[in-house]
Amino acid sequence: MARGLKFLRSAWPVVAALALLLLLWQFGAAALDIPTYILPRPAEITVTAVAKWPLLGNALMVTLIEAIGGFLLGAAIGIVLAVLMILVPPLEALLMPIAVVINAVPSIAFVPLVLLWFGLGMESKIAIGALAVVLVVLLNLLAGLKRPEADAINLMRSFGAGRVGILWRLQLPAAMPGLVTGLRVGLARSTIAVIVAEMMGAYSGIGQVIYQATGQVDYLTVWAAVFVASLGSLALYGVLVAIDRKLVWWR
Amino acid sequence: MPDPTTVPAATPHLQLVNVWKRFGEEPQQTIAVRNVDLSIEPGAFVTLIGPSGCGKSTLFSMIAGLLPPDSDGSLLLKGKVQQDGAMLGKIAFMPQRDLLFPWRTVLDNATLALEVEGMPRRKARAKAEALFPEFGLGGFEQHYPHQLSGGMRQRVALMRTFLFERDLILLDEPFGALDALTRSMMQRWLLDIWAKHRRTVLFITHDIDEAIFLGDKVVVMTARPGTIKCEEVITLPRPRDPGVVTTPEFMAIKKELLAVVEEESLKTFAAVPA
Numbered sequence: 101m102a103r104g105l106k107f108l109r110s111a112w113p114v115v116a117a118l119a120l121l122l123l124l125w126q127f128g129a130a131a132l133d134i135p136t137y138i139l140p141r142p143a144e145i146t147v148t149a150v151a152k153w154p155l156l157g158n159a160l161m162v163t164l165i166e167a168i169g170g171f172l173l174g175a176a177i178g179i180v181l182a183v184l185m186i187l188v189p190p191l192e193a194l195l196m197p198i199a200v201v202i203n204a205v206p207s208i209a210f211v212p213l214v215l216l217w218f219g220l221g222m223e224s225k226i227a228i229g230a231l232a233v234v235l236v237v238l239l240n241l242l243a244g245l246k247r248p249e250a251d252a253i254n255l256m257r258s259f260g261a262g263r264v265g266i267l268w269r270l271q272l273p274a275a276m277p278g279l280v281t282g283l284r285v286g287l288a289r290s291t292i293a294v295i296v297a298e299m300m301g302a303y304s305g306i307g308q309v310i311y312q313a314t315g316q317v318d319y320l321t322v323w324a325a326v327f328v329a330s331l332g333s334l335a336l337y338g339v340l341v342a343i344d345r346k347l348v349w350w351r
Numbered sequence: 352m353p354d355p356t357t358v359p360a361a362t363p364h365l366q367l368v369n370v371w372k373r374f375g376e377e378p379q380q381t382i383a384v385r386n387v388d389l390s391i392e393p394g395a396f397v398t399l400i401g402p403s404g405c406g407k408s409t410l411f412s413m414i415a416g417l418l419p420p421d422s423d424g425s426l427l428l429k430g431k432v433q434q435d436g437a438m439l440g441k442i443a444f445m446p447q448r449d450l451l452f453p454w455r456t457v458l459d460n461a462t463l464a465l466e467v468e469g470m471p472r473r474k475a476r477a478k479a480e481a482l483f484p485e486f487g488l489g490g491f492e493q494h495y496p497h498q499l500s501g502g503m504r505q506r507v508a509l510m511r512t513f514l515f516e517r518d519l520i521l522l523d524e525p526f527g528a529l530d531a532l533t534r535s536m537m538q539r540w541l542l543d544i545w546a547k548h549r550r551t552v553l554f555i556t557h558d559i560d561e562a563i564f565l566g567d568k569v570v571v572m573t574a575r576p577g578t579i580k581c582e583e584v585i586t587l588p589r590p591r592d593p594g595v596v597t598t599p600e601f602m603a604i605k606k607e608l609l610a611v612v613e614e615e616s617l618k619t620f621a622a623v624p625a
Binding site for chain 2: 251252254255256257258259260261265269270273274276349350
């Protein structure tokens, strides 16, 4: 009960802002006499979205699974790499240049290769999503793990703590805000990468729906897909806020 | 009954013999600590004072085992020579800043050292909880450090140090950042705690009054390269109350020490890079 109220209180500005935007769009476009084939009205788009829900709902599900799957896989790899680099410092010198070189190319550029290796199904999208996430999680977590000053590390050493003890009791908790930042950016990057990859080759998913509808000059469906994708992103954002509260509990 | 002063000295709790710390190679070498000989008797409260930058903290790091002394000197704990790093985990060390972990409650900050030692969390908490009233922190167990005042944070850090039950405690200017009023309250409180728990204490400060008020012995360090200039045994009776600082005895000691410390402080100003 109290929790529901709290949620309402924090969610209402978002809802109000969205409602305002849609109203402005609906009546502004009509007032300015913009043709509907250039800018369809939100009401029309919503009607289309509802009518095409079996297609769009299914596509959203596929995209969300791919985006979350890629995010989880990429975050896990990034976290493991960061921890290894802290425990075995030479690894950082060895692996970091490789990671940076791979990251210098936008992850989207790897889509054709990944499609070739993993096919048109979900696996290729998860791989691309993961690729988009690894480095941002790795860098943010690594920076966080290095944040504790020498004094704090020395204090732990004076208590007789070893490397793992220092990592567990000092560096990891200190790195949580950094990790949360990495996860936030990572989830957004994973979602973008997955949708773009779907446009370049997929059996299903929001990106593929957009791609096909564009080919059929069905812009209402394109817009409906964009709406549905936005709703999905909003839900993901809610998940992130929850993660944030769990990982940085002391603020 | 034998007079305690005539009993032959027991093995010192901590002994430094010809301890040096040099940084860098010959022409550009910096000597931080030079030829320090110091011994501290069991149960004594020794204060160490010197101009800023005199190598006090370097000396402390070496005693804590965080930094190895140069090989020509040695460090003895209860008569046993300590090799590099052997001091880690053997003494309770409190750095200048409280270094409380913001993600831990006051209670869990206090138990940090116990947890590192592998004590189960519940047992560690029970042990710490018993000390809260004595440290003036009753009712604050579940607060986070950012909710506490500077004096309280320092008491939490001290409690963390005390709970790490080593009979030698190193305190590096623990009250340096506190206002004068809080500081004098903390000094009296520290003496009470010390009288009750009787551990050996080595306390760094740059405040002469503090050094005399707290110590059984005041050790004065020279300007860099730091070495021991003189030692002054303080015979003011214990327990000491705050009024002691205005007695002629206190003033006499202070006058004497002030002259020595001033002389060293002036050297740090006059110092010309060699």
